[in-house]
Amino acid sequence: MAEKRNIFLVGPMGAGKSTIGRHIAETLHLEFFDSDQEIERRTGADIAWVFDIEGEEGFRQREEAVISDLTELQGIVLATGGGSVLSKDVRNKLSARGIVVYLETPIEKQVARTQRDKRRPLLQTEEAPREVLERLAETRNPLYSEIADIVVRTDEQGAKAVANQIIEKLGF
Template identity: 40%
Template sequence: MRRFPRRPRYLARSMTTTRHFEDGGDGCPDRGSGAEPCALASGAAGLREALGPRSIVLVGMMGAGKTSVGRRLALALDLPFVDADAEIEARAGMTIPELFEKHGEPYFRAGEARVIARLLEGGPQVLATGGGAWMNPETRERVAAAGVSVWLKAEIDVLLKRVRKRANRPLLASDPEATLRALAGARYPLYALADLSVVSRDTPHDHVVAELIAALHRRLIGEACEEKSS
C-alpha cells in the first residue's frame, strides 16, 4: 500500500521534504491544476534533464537569498551547490572583508571573475554568485554560454532587514540603506538581462524555492511542451 501520494504537494510541506520532490516521469507537466505549480508535475528529474550540463546561476543584490535559497534549491533538485564567495574565501585563505581590506575591491573582482569562470565548468549545479559578479560583462557571457541565469529580486526594505543580520559585507559598512539604493540603481538594468527573474519575498526560504522551481520549469520545460502540444 502506498503511504504517500505520488506527487506530494511541495508547497504545503516543510523544508525537510524538499529532497523527496518526486518525478512525474513524462517530462511534460499536467495542466489545469491552479493550486499546484506545473513544475511539480514533471519533477526534479525533468528539470535536471532539461538543464543538461548547465548551471542554474543566481544573481541579484546582497541579501536577495542567492546563498541560502540557492542551497535549498540545489537540495530540492538534487544538484550540487556552490557559492562563489565561499570558493573565493577558501582559495584566498581569508574572508571577503579581509580581502577587500588587504587588497582592495578591484583585486577581489578579478579573483571573483576567475573563480566563477572555473566553477561554470562544473555544471550541472546551482551556483550562487556574489551580488557584484554580474556587473562583469565577461562573466555574463560565460554564464550565458554555460548556465541559466536567475535574478533573485527583493524590495530594498527586505534586503536591508536581511543584510543587517551579519556584518560580512564590506560594501555595506557605512550607510547600508543609501548604498543598497545606489547599487540597485546601477545594477538593476544589468540584472534585468538575466534569463529569468523571481521575487525573493519576505516569506520562508522554501516558498522562494518553490517559485524558482516553477519559473525554471516554465522556462526549461513548459515552453517545449507548449510547442509540442500546439
C-alpha cells in the first residue's frame, strides 16, 4: 500500500468493532486502536469510573479528544465507542480522515453479546437492556449510516469472516 489509509469502525455496542478491528489490523499489518481502551489508558481509570465521576457528558468530551488525536494518525484501524457518532465533530473527522465501516447488528445479537458485560455503563440501569439498546439504536443507527462508506452485517458470521469481508470490500 503506497498510501496508508485509515479504517474506522462504527456501530452499536456488541457489534464486534474491537474484535473485528483487531483481525483487520493484523491481516493488513496496521496498528489497532480502540477509543475506549485509549480513554482508559489516558485517564488511568475504567470507562465506568469516568461515567460515575464525570457523567456521560464528561466521557463524551474525552472520547471526542481521543478520536480527534487518533484520526490524525496514518495507517490505523480504529474501533470507536458506540456513542461517539453523537458528536458532529467526531462524525466529520471520521468521514474526512478515513474509510468508515458501519458494523450493523440486530438488537437480539447486541443483547446476547452484552448481557454479562458489566463494563458498559449505559446498560447498568433499571431499564431492561433491550429497551436501552432499542432507544440507542433509534438515535444512533441513522448517524452510523450517514457517515458509512461501507455497511457490513455482523450477525451471520464470525469476526474473522466479517473482517475478511471488509478487507475484500475495501480492495486491500
